[in-house]
Amino acid sequence: GALCLTVLGGLTAAQLTGDDTQPARRTTAAQSTPAGFGAWETAPVRRGGMPQCSYRQERLLCALRGRVVALDPADGRTLWRHDLPRTPRSEPPAVAGGLVHPSLDRIGDLEALDPATGRRAWHRDAPAYEGVRAAGDMLLLTRADGTVTGVDGATGRTAWSRRVPGQAVPYFSSFAGEADEPSAYATSPSADGRGTRITAVDPATGDVRWDAELAGSLTPVGAADGSVYLLVGGAVDGDATGVVRYTPGSADKNSRRVTLTVPVGQAEAGVHGDTVYLMGGGGSLVAVDMAAGKELWRLETGVSRGSRPVADGRHVYVTAPDGRLLGVDARTGKLLGQTRPRLGDDSDRVPAALPEPVLAGGHVYAGAPDGTVFGVPGSDPAAW
Template sequence: MAPQRNIGASAEAELPEYAGHYRLESCLGSGGMGVVHLARSTSGMRVAVKVVHARYAMDPEFRGRFRQEVAAARRVSGAFTAPVVDADPEGGRPWMATLYIPGPTLSERVKRNGPLDPDQARRLMAGLAEALRDIHRVGVVHRDLKPSNVLLAEDGPKVIDFGISRPRDSELRTETGKLIGTPPFMAPEQFRRPREVGPAADVFALGSLMVHATTGRGPFDSDSPYVVAYQVVHDEPDLTGVPESLAPLVLRCLAKEPDDRPTPDELMRELRSVAAAYDTQVFVPAQRTREPREESAPEPSADAPARRLGRRTLLVAGVLCLAVLGGLTALQVSGGTEPARRTTAAQSTPGGFGVWEAESVPEGGGMPQCSYGTRRLLCALPGSVLALDPADGRTLWRHGVEGTTRSEPPVVSGGLVQPSLDRIGDLEALDPATGEPVWRQDAPRYDGVRAVGGMLLLTRADGTVTGVDAASGETRWSHRIPGQAVPYFSSFAGERGEPAAYATSPSGDGSGTRVTAVDPATGDVRWDAELEGSLTPVGAADGAVYLVAGGEVYGDATAVLRYTPGTGDTRRVTLPVPVAQAQAGVHGDTVHLMGAGGSLVAVDMAAGKQRWRLETGVSRGSEPVSDGRHVYVTAPDGRLLGVDARRGKLLGQTRPRLGAGSDRVPAALPAPVLAGGHVYAGAPDGTVFGVTGSDPAGW
């Protein structure tokens, strides 16, 4: 069949006949980024092929988004999505092919046949909860779950169209003032704090979707998207007509705060209790039509490159359900929460260090986020910050923290513990010896904060940066940073001399990056440089700054750079094979990259070459850290890996620590903490544990 011609002002003038070796037979629909076609491979297999609109094919931003879509779709391909068959994001007209799934969208089904009955609705909700669990487990947040993005296949619902999805630990920034998503199905944080959108936003969308599925309308309805946005943020949802058996669960999904929403696994458990027997019969759907559908056709699932090439991480606190840690002795509590307890005894080692494990209370779960300072381990939990004795894991104090926590650990700045750097709300600083507040002040709304050189740098959405003295809480300066529209700073522990805050601005076509070093004490620019490529700073040592090329928009790290501002010298080492969705750490003149697929790479910048590459088998591990002898990485199942830094050989690893709370997927894995020759790590079961760093083979 010859390709059909689209008709309409917004349609393509003429569709291509082939995408790769797939012959395009007919148009299934048109979305914001492209047209979806029914196509066949040379063997006759039916696929759905999404071809990017011609007007966007030469736009670097849209090409970047499409690369993300392809990457996300490949990561989440499985039982609850349309598996990716093939793709060419670099072609003249980029395209992606997924398996064709017969069946209508939920939007079509409700429009044609009316709302689902209670049993159908329960099965739909259970299937989508299971789909979200699998999507979140591979580190993707969909961000646009809606009826037109759910296919009702014979074997259950399929979630499609990952065009605006992104990894939970991604720092791909939402343009200020630009809404990303579909208002009736967006969570409050997508309007209020778009840079903090995490898995809990998909749960909110599921609640809105279930109201539509059972009533034919949304929980917040208006002809104006602006009114809908106001209702989502401020008003209670209208659940009139939602089946009584599902209404309480739907209402929990629609909670305003991410922390108050259930996880997908909790939804599945609740739904099993709704029905005496967990009926898995099919949904009903009639044969899928080929008519163009609203907004989003059965577009192949897609991806957003995972990124975390630096220290910065943006994610939603609601997804971090971290457990309460404990110690062997009574707690000194500053915040009024139940004490945690330690249940695993310390095990002595030849070096005299007690290998210990501080465990969560039984109902805990999640990965504690820890750092080291003032001879203490400082760990962040939802609603509290703890100090642990690094020698044996005893809890020294615990302080209750109001507001919404995210994933960054507390840090020591100005001699005080700063527990508020990873949340929205007031600023406060704690005495590191007792956990008691030293100062507290109201803070204006800010979008990012970084502790650098005894200062807290607060960035607002309008680009204004405010410098606050970390020791006293007093504001020292407030102004814009020249050349940086909305600066989000990186800083690096152990930087010699006067530490700097680094901000970057990539060019529109990704060909260059402006790097600015700012004096945290005054906000003055120390130096400014235009460097080639899309770059992210990952470390600083001996007067040089290390950056990785590739990164958050394009997904793969392709090169490592060392820039010396004093002389302007730049050394670039191109990687023989790109490292997918890399995170990076620097030790001396060596940069270690950990790829999402398990590749651990050491790049010797002094020698100008890649030293070694190890395939660890760890999918989406943490940022690598090194003490010069070994490289350490945390795995998603709680293992700590120790690798020989010279040869790139795996020397040892600890046991997995998934625990009962393994359904709670962390938005970003905490990097191991090195202190005093020991290594400390957090795990999904809520534990923090310490081991000797000198002998990974003995773990």
């Protein structure tokens, strides 16, 4: 499909390389922006659902149908593209060991790309595995028998392989931006469903850093400053009834637990500082201050569902199914602004997962159902 680029911030028109490239089209800037950045949108593919993006190595890395592309975050130029033999799962490309891992769902092989050029750095066949997660500089592969194998993201070599005590078949959660020593978290419910065992594993060695039994059915949603944040009552498929902050080594196994005034169905959650933001299937966006131990605010956004909320301290950002990006005041819960809808030919289909917004350098990036990726300044959502 043709690649088209619209620059909304008055930048010099970028001439993209490749047979399927069209010249950039310039329009008037909606507001002043930092030097080197203008609001932009680009369509790496005409069809293919909502792009899933992440920001690593000064690149905006986006997974689309059958390919991964690297975009310049300043103006949306395509820096490189890498075709995949099969359609990737609805997750953004991961980075481990300084390399891009474009599609960790493809059972049977692994590959890593140079983030500067998109060229393959290594490739290896892997034994059948049930799940894979990037954590720190490692890829963690879980097999059906519960064995976890740590693969060095930089080289593709196996660093370790072992079972995780107390976890039958561990599926890991990991969180970007964690402290110098990131952990991978595996959880499993107790036999009676009244508790959850959570195990923090060092991804570099497979060693258990700590292990705890906590009350309730819990799902990890974030980690910061030595604490782990979990939803009570399940996430995505169930109703979240509360939020737990657990700090390893604390005397109280439930360091801080806040019950929601109204449960949040099919909750997606993100953490910024000591605040947890929940987005529900019915459009409810809720902020919970774990330091104060209370619910801060609740906003009914009116969207049928939303992405995982992403916050920067001033604003909370959420992607809607029609491609809108919503900006909300993180202190008051007031809706400040939203971008226009970007519906595509497949807009009648509900995507399996909505791409969460990406924050980098004071800017916000998002994908839409028409296959576009766009970037806007994060400082003033009202001007979108």
